[in-house]
Amino acid sequence: MxxxxxxxxxxxxxxxxxxxRKLNLVSxxxxxxxLTLERYEVREKKISKKRPRGLKAMGHMDSDSE
Structure with missing residues (x-):
């Protein structure tokens, strides 16, 4: 065969x-x-402190060399 x-x-x-759409109207x-349990879980955002950039960051750097 x-x-x-x-x-x-x-x-x-x-x-x-x-x-x-027509199927959704009928049933x-x-x-x-x-629907699953995963759709209801809330993901918490990681809190990250923003570090200064550019020249502002250069003034706050701890350096041992002088």
Missing amino acids: AIKGSKLPQRPKKRAKFIQ PGTWLCD
Whole structure:
């Protein structure tokens, strides 16, 4: 038995936006299966002190050589 035709693509094709909107109107809760705990985790930003740059930074440098 031989299979004829072309190989399927690796990724499925994306739905057109207008079709997806119509599906959302018909069954609005379909996207709920995509919700995971990771979407609700809040990532805290790292607090970094801004260091002065340029000539202002050169005046504050601690150097032992004089």
